[in-house]
Amino acid sequence: MFLLTMAPTAPVLSVRTLHLKNVSPTRIAQQLVDPAGRHPLTGELERLTPDDTRNTLTLVGTVDAVKTVEQVVRWLDIRKPQFELEVEVMGVPQTPLKGKVLIAQNERGTLTLFGKNNRMQFQFVPHLNRDGTCSVLIISEQEVVVPTTPEGLHRSGTTAFVRLGLGKSVALATTIGLAVENSMTYFPVRITPRLKK
Numbered sequence: 001m002f003l004l005t006m007a008p009t010a011p012v013l014s015v016r017t018l019h020l021k022n023v024s025p026t027r028i029a030q031q032l033v034d035p036a037g038r039h040p041l042t043g044e045l046e047r048l049t050p051d052d053t054r055n056t057l058t059l060v061g062t063v064d065a066v067k068t069v070e071q072v073v074r075w076l077d078i079r080k081p082q083f084e085l086e087v088e089v090m091g092v093p094q095t096p097l098k099g100k101v102l103i104a105q106n107e108r109g110t111l112t113l114f115g116k117n118n119r120m121q122f123q124f125v126p127h128l129n130r131d132g133t134c135s136v137l138i139i140s141e142q143e144v145v146v147p148t149t150p151e152g153l154h155r156s157g158t159t160a161f162v163r164l165g166l167g168k169s170v171a172l173a174t175t176i177g178l179a180v181e182n183s184m185t186y187f188p189v190r191i192t193p194r195l196k197k
Contacts (some may be wrong), residue, residue: 013046014066017058022079025050025057031076032069045069080104082196083126083134087111090171091187102196117145126193134164134193138172164193 020028029050044065049058057073059066083105088098092115103109103126113120125137141157164170169192 011044011062013060014063015058015060016066016070017056018070018073018077020055020057020073020077023077024052025055026052028057028073028076032072080106081128083128084194084196085109085111085124085126085136086192086194087113087122088190089113089115089120089187090190119143128195129163132166134166134195135161136164136191136193137161138191140189162191164191166193166195168192 029048032048045059045061047058047060048069049060050056051058059069059073061069081104083103084100085103086098086100088096097113097115097120099111099113101109101111101122101124103124105126105128107125109124109126111122111124113122120140120142123139127135129135138160139157140159141155143153143155145153160172162170162172169190171188171190
């Protein structure tokens with residue numbers, strides 16, 4: 001009687017290079033790998049190599065692991081809507097205070113406006129809703145020079161969450177205080193969200 005034993009064979013590895021269109025390869029790789037450097041989607045992926053200069057992501061692993069990760073990468077490589085938010089402090093008697101900022105969906109964007117005696121900073125996090133409206137988290141902070149106070153500055157801020165129609169201007173409940181002729185006057189803020197194509 002003969003006993004025939006065979007040495008275990010190494011799994012066949014597949015190599016696939018994916019060309020990404022919308023999201024950086026490094027960013028997608030960070031979403032696929034946990035802090036310990038493991039690939040939580042599948043343990044059979046041997047290597048994941050992002051190349052931002054070529055906009056590629058190279059996968060090495062078993063055939064099934066590469067197919068699974070490739071599908072997830074296709075889901076992640078989608079173009080996020082871009083928003084242009086126009087902000088104007090209305091009714092200011094001096095130079096008009098307005099500006100625009102371009103922000104990707106669910107990302108934070110900052111717009112700073114400078115008046116004669118103050119600085120206003122707006123932070124926005126926009127989101128496109130299924131019904132075509134835009135929800136925006138707005139954090140506003142301002143510093144106003146007030147020489148009559150010990151600090152010489154007055155600081156204030158507000159946080160608001162609003163739902164807006166795209167392309168429609170809306171005056172917010174947020175007001176901005178400006179020093180006008182030695183007194184504090186409050187002006188409404190208007191915001192207009194637009195979806196960039």
